[in-house]
Amino acid sequence: MPGRAPLRVLHIITGLGAGGAEQxxxxxxxxxxxxxxxxxxxxxxxxxxxxxxxxxxxLHLGMxxxxxxxxxxxLVTAIRAGRYDLVHTHLYRACVFGRxxxxxxxxxxxxxxxxxxxxxxxxxRPLTPGTRALYLATERLGSSxxxxxxxxxxxxxxxxxxxxxxxxxxxxxxxxHFRYDPAARAIARARLDFxxxxxxxxxxxxxxxxxxFDILLRSVAELPxxxxxxxxxxPERASLERLAVQLGVERRVRMLGERDGAVEWSAxxxxxxxxxxxxxxxxxxxxxxxxxxxxxxxxxAAGLRVLHVICPAIDELQADEAPGARRIAxxxxxxxxxxxxxxxxxxxxxxxxxxxxxxxxxxxYDIARSAELLxxxxxxxxxxxxxxxxxxxxxxxxHALAVSRPKx
Numbered sequence: 001m002p003g004r005a006p007l008r009v010l011h012i013i014t015g016l017g018a019g020g021a022e023q024x025x026x027x028x029x030x031x032x033x034x035x036x037x038x039x040x041x042x043x044x045x046x047x048x049x050x051x052x053x054x055x056x057x058x059l060h061l062g063m064x065x066x067x068x069x070x071x072x073x074x075l076v077t078a079i080r081a082g083r084y085d086l087v088h089t090h091l092y093r094a095c096v097f098g099r100x101x102x103x104x105x106x107x108x109x110x111x112x113x114x115x116x117x118x119x120x121x122x123x124x125r126p127l128t129p130g131t132r133a134l135y136l137a138t139e140r141l142g143s144s145x146x147x148x149x150x151x152x153x154x155x156x157x158x159x160x161x162x163x164x165x166x167x168x169x170x171x172x173x174x175x176x177h178f179r180y181d182p183a184a185r186a187i188a189r190a191r192l193d194f195x196x197x198x199x200x201x202x203x204x205x206x207x208x209x210x211x212x213f214d215i216l217l218r219s220v221a222e223l224p225x226x227x228x229x230x231x232x233x234x235p236e237r238a239s240l241e242r243l244a245v246q247l248g249v250e251r252r253v254r255m256l257g258e259r260d261g262a263v264e265w266s267a268x269x270x271x272x273x274x275x276x277x278x279x280x281x282x283x284x285x286x287x288x289x290x291x292x293x294x295x296x297x298x299x300x301a302a303g304l305r306v307l308h309v310i311c312p313a314i315d316e317l318q319a320d321e322a323p324g325a326r327r328i329a330x331x332x333x334x335x336x337x338x339x340x341x342x343x344x345x346x347x348x349x350x351x352x353x354x355x356x357x358x359x360x361x362x363x364x365y366d367i368a369r370s371a372e373l374l375x376x377x378x379x380x381x382x383x384x385x386x387x388x389x390x391x392x393x394x395x396x397x398x399h400a401l402a403v404s405r406p407k408x
Contacts, residue, residue: 011090012102016044017045019047024171025038027173031371087109088111112146115291118155135159144381146169147167149313149316171292172367180278184279198226204277215286219339233258282305283304284307284335287310290310293311307328307339
């Protein structure tokens with residue numbers, strides 16, 4: 001709008017460890033054409049440091065647990081001090097506290113992004129009637145909720161969130177950062193002590209029960225000579241390490257912990273997520289429940305073949321948009337069969353890594369496009385303060401909710 005000062009937006013997120021929603025926020029901040037600050041309720045971890053290095057302010061609220069109500073007045077004070085035009089919340093706890101605090105502080109334009117709503121859990125935790133009731137009660141305080149996939153939008157509607165209060169804006173990646181680099185592959189494999197021609201299956205994500213990396217570990221154990229590379233951390237790490245020992249494959253498995261990837265190559269390309277994807281030969285997402293599947297899109301951008309159980313980002317597309325992705329049933333036998341086939345193809349190919357061209361799905365989920373959609377939603381939502389409510393500005397994205405699922 002000519003003559004209008006740029007919007008000031010505050011993002012509130014539960015924590016800033018190296019999770020998918022957290023890294024998506026960092027990447028989005030790099031592309032949004034608005035002035036932003038960030039408040040993290042807890043855990044100012046690796047992604048917080050990255051956001052600060054990018055030039056965005058981060059305030060750690062120091063919240064102690066879900067019932068720390070003393071955090072609410074501190075949050076209200078911070079919102080008032082920043083004189084923000086719009087508040088945008090991310091992840092369950094931040095959505096509940098952030099919506100209440102924003103409205104208490106007098107902010108009428110309040111958005112939330114729903115990153116992690118599954119069919120039976122949210123952010124890896126089982127859904128309960130109380131969780132749902134609290135979510136819906138505070139949802140009414142906001143202007144709208146951004147769903148990262150049509151699957152999440154459908155779940156919100158099934159919960160009772162009105163269609164007109166849901167905007168569909170998918171997650172995005174910067175595909176340039178995931179282009180295959182043979183030099184990074186060689187260095188990463190040498191550091192991991194993986195032979196140059198070994199077959200390496202890999203996965204990236206939080207080590208939580210719903211990701212089902214135990215199935216991937218058991219499947220690799222069934223294939224002599226195969227290696228496994230897991231990137232991520234979480235409460236299941238210790239049990240997965242014990243399982244590897246029990247199966248007698250600990251020498252063939254590498255669990256590397258958190259990596260702040262999805263943003264850019266570091267000075268040492270072999271040590272970040274793009275470099276570690278380069279070290280893999282096939283990417284596996286055995287998760288039994290997903291809201292988007294960002295790691296799968298990153299793997300496709302790296303030219304990897306992908307085996308996945310549930311991935312809305314792919315399942316909602318036509319098959320020809322992601323020819324390198326193959327959906328499999330949940331369980332060890334189907335994954336062993338799919339991995340054995342991929343391993344056989346790898347052995348037939350001989351020397352060198354086989355890489356596919358980035359499929360159309362990668363371009364569809366471009367972060368610049370997602371940021372443009374979000375910036376437009378910011379403008380329309382902020383404008384409703386002077387137009388008597390959101391109804392005067394219908395979203396152009398709602399039509400996507402009615403699109404039938406393609407058969408894959």
